[in-house]
Structures are given as C-alpha cells and as structure tokens.
Amino acid sequence: xxxxxxxxxxxxxxxxxxxxxxxxxxxxxxxxxxxxxxxxxxxxxxxxxxxxxxxxxxxxxxxxxxxxxxxxxxxxxxxxxxxxxxxxxxxxxxxxxxxxxxxxxxxxxxx
Amino acid sequence: xxxxxxxxxxxxxxxxxxxxxxxxxxxxxxxxxxxxxxxxxxxxxxxxxxxxxxxxxxxxxxxxxxxxxxxxxxxxxxxxxxxxxxxxxxxxxxxxxxxxxxxxxxxxxxxxxxxxxxxxxxxxxxxxxxxxxxxxxxxxxxxxxxxxxxxxxxxxxxxxxxxxxxxxxxxxxxxxxxxxxxxxxxxxxxxxxxxxxxxxxxxxxxxxxxxxxxxxxxxxxxxxxxxxxxxxxx
Numbered sequence: 001x002x003x004x005x006x007x008x009x010x011x012x013x014x015x016x017x018x019x020x021x022x023x024x025x026x027x028x029x030x031x032x033x034x035x036x037x038x039x040x041x042x043x044x045x046x047x048x049x050x051x052x053x054x055x056x057x058x059x060x061x062x063x064x065x066x067x068x069x070x071x072x073x074x075x076x077x078x079x080x081x082x083x084x085x086x087x088x089x090x091x092x093x094x095x096x097x098x099x100x101x102x103x104x105x106x107x108x109x110x111x
Numbered sequence: 112x113x114x115x116x117x118x119x120x121x122x123x124x125x126x127x128x129x130x131x132x133x134x135x136x137x138x139x140x141x142x143x144x145x146x147x148x149x150x151x152x153x154x155x156x157x158x159x160x161x162x163x164x165x166x167x168x169x170x171x172x173x174x175x176x177x178x179x180x181x182x183x184x185x186x187x188x189x190x191x192x193x194x195x196x197x198x199x200x201x202x203x204x205x206x207x208x209x210x211x212x213x214x215x216x217x218x219x220x221x222x223x224x225x226x227x228x229x230x231x232x233x234x235x236x237x238x239x240x241x242x243x244x245x246x247x248x249x250x251x252x253x254x255x256x257x258x259x260x261x262x263x264x265x266x267x268x269x270x271x272x273x274x275x276x277x278x279x280x281x282x283x284x285x286x287x288x289x290x291x292x293x294x295x296x297x298x299x300x301x302x303x304x305x306x307x308x309x310x311x312x313x314x315x316x317x318x319x320x321x322x323x324x325x326x327x328x329x330x331x332x333x334x335x336x337x338x339x340x341x342x343x344x345x
Binding site: 031038053055069074076 | 171
C-alpha cells in the first residue's frame, strides 16, 4: 500500500497504545472510544479503521469485552484493558519517551 | 432523510462486498461494529440530514480502507476462525448459561455443594454476564436456601439457649422465662419474613440472569442474521 502522508505509518503503530491509554482510565464502548480518539488532533484519519484494531487487541488479549445494557437500543460491547494490555502500555510509555527525545534531539541538531 | 438512509445502506452494502475475503466471524463482527457506530453517531451527533450523514461516512473512511485494516497480517487468524466455525458453529448457544443457572438452583439440591460449585464455575466463565451480576448470582441463589437454613438454626439455638437458662434457674425467676418467651415470639415473627425474602430472591434472580443472558445472546445472533440476510446482495 502506498503511504501518502509521512506520518501515517507511525500513526498506525502508535494508535493501539493510544487506545490502551484511554481504556486504562475507564471502560468504553466503540463509538465513545472512537470519538475520544478523533478529538485528538491528527491521530485518526479514518474512524472506521479503529474497529479492526479493537478486534485485534481483543484477540491478542490486550483488551477484554463485555456486554452492557444501554438505556436505548440493544446492549453495547464495552472494551476494557487487560493485565497484559497494561504491561504492553507501560512498556510502550517508557520506550516512547526515549524515542521522542531521540527524534527531537536529532531534528534540533540538524537545524 | 430517505437519501441519508440510502447513503448508509449503500455504504454498508459496499463494506459487506469488500469484507467477503475476511473470515465469517471477523466479517460479522466488523459489520456489526460499523453499523453500531453509524447508529450511535446519528443519534449522538444528530447527523440526520443528508449532509450530516455524508460527513459521518466521510469520517469513517472508505469501506475498502477499513477492510484493508482488518485484513492486515490476518492469514493465521482467518484459518483459526475457520477451524473454530467447523467445530462449534458461528452461533453460540445458551447451553453454558442454562446449565450454570440449573446447577446453581436445582443442582445444589440434587448434588449439594458440588452441583453448586460447578454451577458457580460455569457462571463465572460466561461472558454474557457482568461481574456484579455474577456476584449476585453466586451470593443470592444458594443464599435463598442457605439463608433459610441459617436463620432456622439461629432461631432454634436462641430458643434452646433461653429455654436452657430458664431450666437452669428451675422453679425460680419468672424474668428468664419471660425473656425466653419474648425471644421466641420475636423470631417467630421475623423468620417467615426473612425466609420469604430469601425465597423470593432465590426464585427471581435465576430468571433475571437467564433473561439478561438471553437478551445478549439475541443481540449476538441479530448481528449474524443481519449479515446473512444481507449476503445475497454482495
């Protein structure tokens, strides 16, 4: 697939940890989660692609899902972070800090 | 309004066609999630107008893009899903939940302790109940029977105790005999009430739990039926 935007590859790699970071605070259902991610500037370009990501996180055990009754309409599938998801997130947070500092350092050094 | 709905129908039909290469289980899940998203977005963002629906679908991205994200590095998963379909069928029955409730209720009488234990394990392994519902099921269903037993035991032991102390001061104090009488009339009044409450809870909770599990199973099935009915279009 051709990547048009210079950051799209990076964005895709980081997105799943943003999902885990949101779920580390509270359980969310699909639309609510997507809405919160979309509110952050420049993170999500196509909202629909978050659902396959959620499905993958569920299958690899980083998140768990449960049905919750809603006042209107059918029950909703809620997503929650699992213990292994929390470990993956903690690991990422540490690496990300180092990575961001290194990139900043290089970019500023070049200028 | 009708055009907005038409746009959504077209979008979902396109998504379904694009999703054909995905394993059945994944396709079902993806379609249900996108459908749910569109419904939620329409009610929460108030996107009822033609333009509103268009903007909503734009934000979702193209169906092909979404399916590409779903198909990424998923070969092994598609194979696993296919094998699972072969063995258990894509639709899960209510077997687990029905047995859980049966064993917790009738099972705990037929097979004391063991029946209840198996029922509790089954109940906790189902994903169709929330944790608090499982706690309720575990605590109240045997509680309705257990509560009765313990109250009767408590009541009779209190009575015996007072009767015994009355016997100890044999021939003597009327006060202790009075205490005994008061206590037994107090328990006489409260035991049937508590017993009644326990029995009602023990009767209502199993039905409530089965009702909730059935609602969620129906929601799961509805997702699948929607996909099946839609399939000839693609």
